[in-house]
Amino acid sequence: xxxxxxxxxxxxxxxxxxxxxxxxxxxxxxxxxxxxxxxxxxxxxxxxxxxxxxxxxxxxxxxxxxxxxxxxxxxxxxxxxxxxxxxxx
Amino acid sequence: xxxxxxxxxxxxxxxxxxxxxxxxxxxxxxxxxxxxxxxxxxxxxxxxxxxxxxxxxxxxxxxxxxxxxxxxxxxxxxxxxxxxxxxxxxxxxxxxxxxxxxxxxxxxxxxxxxxxxxxxxxxxxxxxxxxxxxxxxxxxxxxxxxxxxxxxxxxxxxxxxxxxxxxxxxxxxxxxxxxxxxxxxxxxxxxxxxxxxxxxxxxxxxxxxxxxxxxxxxxxxxxxxxxxxxxxxxxxxxxxxxxxxxxxxxxxxxxxxxxxxxxxxxxxxxxxxxxxxxxxxxxxxxxxxxxxxxxxxxxxxxxxxxxxxxxxxxxxxxxxxxxxxxxxxxxxxxxxxxxxxxxxxxxxxxxxxxxxxxxxxxxxxxxxxxxxx
Numbered sequence: 001x002x003x004x005x006x007x008x009x010x011x012x013x014x015x016x017x018x019x020x021x022x023x024x025x026x027x028x029x030x031x032x033x034x035x036x037x038x039x040x041x042x043x044x045x046x047x048x049x050x051x052x053x054x055x056x057x058x059x060x061x062x063x064x065x066x067x068x069x070x071x072x073x074x075x076x077x078x079x080x081x082x083x084x085x086x087x088x089x
Numbered sequence: 090x091x092x093x094x095x096x097x098x099x100x101x102x103x104x105x106x107x108x109x110x111x112x113x114x115x116x117x118x119x120x121x122x123x124x125x126x127x128x129x130x131x132x133x134x135x136x137x138x139x140x141x142x143x144x145x146x147x148x149x150x151x152x153x154x155x156x157x158x159x160x161x162x163x164x165x166x167x168x169x170x171x172x173x174x175x176x177x178x179x180x181x182x183x184x185x186x187x188x189x190x191x192x193x194x195x196x197x198x199x200x201x202x203x204x205x206x207x208x209x210x211x212x213x214x215x216x217x218x219x220x221x222x223x224x225x226x227x228x229x230x231x232x233x234x235x236x237x238x239x240x241x242x243x244x245x246x247x248x249x250x251x252x253x254x255x256x257x258x259x260x261x262x263x264x265x266x267x268x269x270x271x272x273x274x275x276x277x278x279x280x281x282x283x284x285x286x287x288x289x290x291x292x293x294x295x296x297x298x299x300x301x302x303x304x305x306x307x308x309x310x311x312x313x314x315x316x317x318x319x320x321x322x323x324x325x326x327x328x329x330x331x332x333x334x335x336x337x338x339x340x341x342x343x344x345x346x347x348x349x350x351x352x353x354x355x356x357x358x359x360x361x362x363x364x365x366x367x368x369x370x371x372x373x374x375x376x377x378x379x380x381x382x383x384x385x386x387x388x389x390x391x392x393x394x395x396x397x398x399x400x401x402x403x404x405x406x407x408x409x410x411x412x413x414x415x416x417x418x419x420x421x422x423x424x425x426x427x428x429x430x431x432x433x434x435x436x437x438x439x440x441x442x443x444x445x446x447x448x449x450x451x452x453x454x455x456x457x458x459x460x461x462x
Contacts, residue, residue, distance in 0.1 A: 056123035058114035060131065065101045065115075074128055075096035084342055087351030088235040088334065 090209070090227055098204075098212035105218035109148075118144045138207065141198045153198070158277030161196040166284045170382075174395040182391040189347040190339045194232065201228045201275070208232055222267060229266040235354075236332045236378075241410040245332060247356045253329050256410045286406055289369040294323045312419065322363070322375040324408060326418050326425075330358040331409030335442065337381035340389035351381050358417075360425075361433035361452035364402050377433055377452055378407035384444055399448040404433055427460025 064070050103111060116123050121135040139145075146153035160166050167187065175183050193208055200206045201223040204213050209231040214220055223229065230238035239245050243255030258264045269292040273279055282288050294300050302308055304318045312326065337351040361377035363370065380403060387394040418424050418431065425431055432454040438446050446453075 056114070056116045058116055058123055060124055060126055061115040061121065062101075062103050064126070064128075064131075065099055066103055068096070068100060071096035071100055075094070075099065077095045084346065084348035085350065087337075087349070088354050089349065089351075 090205070090231055092210075093205075093212040098210075100216060101213060102216035102218075105216045107219060110219055137211070138197050138199050138204075145198045149198075152272075152276050152278075155277040156198070156275075158281045159196075159275060160277075160282060160285055161275065162277070164191065164194060165282065167191055167194075169284045169287075170401060171395075173401040174382075174398050176396055179391065179394045179396060183387060183394045186339060186387045186390040186394070189341065190349065196232075206231050222265075225266045229270075235334075237410050240331050245330070245356045245411075247330055253331075253356060253411055254413060256412045257414060258412060259410075286365055286370070290408075319371065320373045322370075322372040324376045324412070325360055325372075325374050327412050327414065327416060328358065328376055328409045329411040329413055329416055330356045331376075331378060331407070331411050333357055333359075333379040334381035335379060336383045337386055338383070338389070339387060355379075358431060359404065359433045359437075360431050360454065361404055361449075362454060363406065364452050365406050370406075374454075376407050376409060377402075377404040378409065379404050379442065399445075402449045402452045403442065403445045404438070404449050404452050422461045426458045429457045432457050 064074075114123075115121065118139040119136050122131050122133050125131050141153045141156065156162060171183060171187070196206055200211075202220050203217060204211050205227050214224060214227055230241075240253070241256045241259050243253060243260065245253040247253065254260075256262075258269070267275075271292075274291055279291060280288060292299070295303050303310075303323075304313055304315070317326075333355045335352040335355070337349055339347065339349045341347055359377050360374050363372050363375045364377075366373070382395075382403060384395060384398045433449070433452060434457070435446060435453050435455070438449050438453060442449075
């Protein structure tokens with residue numbers, strides 16, 4: 001008899017625990033009415049590739065791009081773009 | 090921001106790169122040809138702004154995995170508003186205009202963390218140092234200058250010459266953009282959104298660590314009544330006047346250079362009805378800003394490219410960066426109650442933007458809250 005009571009209580013406790021662990025159903029919020037769905041490339045992240053491999057000796061790049069005088073001599077100012085816009089952008 | 094000469098834009102300090110990035114060398118990310126001092130030869134195949142998926146992702150995998158959700162990358166906000174106002178028939182012509190005038194607003198990893206944005210003609214931020222926190226004055230406000238920068242730093246004045254103070258979060262708060270607009274938001278880690286006001290407010294005034302006690306038992310502010318907090322967006326009481334732009338038109342010059350013309354801006358404060366009311370933004374009243382679109386903004390590219398122009402308001406939901414604890418609205422009850430000049434009324438819309446009354450039906454305030462005796 002006592003064993004039966006313990007079995008009953010154990011089963012009841014198990015049911016309560018299972019009930020507590022069950023996740024409540026989450027209802028997603030409705031979408032904002034003014035924002036129609038737009039197909040974008042957002043949902044398709046590009047899988048990353050392999051680690052960039054140091055492919056070649058960069059010492060000449062560094063040598064030039066850390067030398068102020070060389071850069072001043074070689075850098076070409078881009079042609080001034082036509083500036084036709086009027087007003088604040 | 091101060092302009093850079095051509096040589097300064099590419100002048101680097103190999104010590105600034107940091108060991109990990111320096112070990113990769115230049116060519117691994119930028120391409121080009123090593124072992125030569127000939128400029129033309131060295132620059133063959135050079136990539137000025139490396140593709141993050143091909144470079145950054147190898148180490149910063151999780152960030153690159155989500156950053157393509159970022160509105161800075163997708164530009165989904167633009168597509169959302171254009172889709173609402175246009176249709177399939179006119180879409181191809183509209184996209185030609187978009188490619189010429191809007192598409193260069195993209196940002197990549199490098200355009201915040203290494204260089205100034207391409208939109209601002211690029212140039213290394215700090216001799217190719219990788220900036221974990223981008224300097225806001227050279228990156229964020231380089232693009233978001235006209236409205237956000239001028240408002241946040243207090244550079245605006247109203248038509249009657251009154252200076253609008255800097256946002257309290259900037260002065261005296263000293264908060265940079267990324268204090269509120271976190272890396273997760275910038276990197277698209279919070280989800281996929283179609284517009285910057287899609288989803289829950291982020292940042293939110295009442296989020297953890299900010300003003301989270303508003304409306305709570307310790308809130309002593311007299312005006313923070315249940316009705317006010319339920320019906321009013323925080324900015325309705327706590328924003329100062331902010332910038333409105335009108336009548337932007339885009340076109341190409343005879344030599345194919347894209348340009349725009351926009352009417353002079355205006356510094357105003359206007360309360361409208363909430364056009365995107367939802368459980369996440371439940372307020373009935375919000376502040377609204379006129380965006381520069383006009384019915385014929387894209388007329389250069391074709392006739393009536395926005396055939397559904399009235400489907401979306403032009404006085405739009407706004408979150409101006411002109412926040413103060415005390416504003417003209419908080420002076421007394423009747424600063425707002427009975428004060429029609431603060432509200433976006435039909436008369437005001439007819440006077441300012443007469444062609445846009447129908448477009449703004451759902452934001453126009455039809456009944457100004459009554460004056461309190």
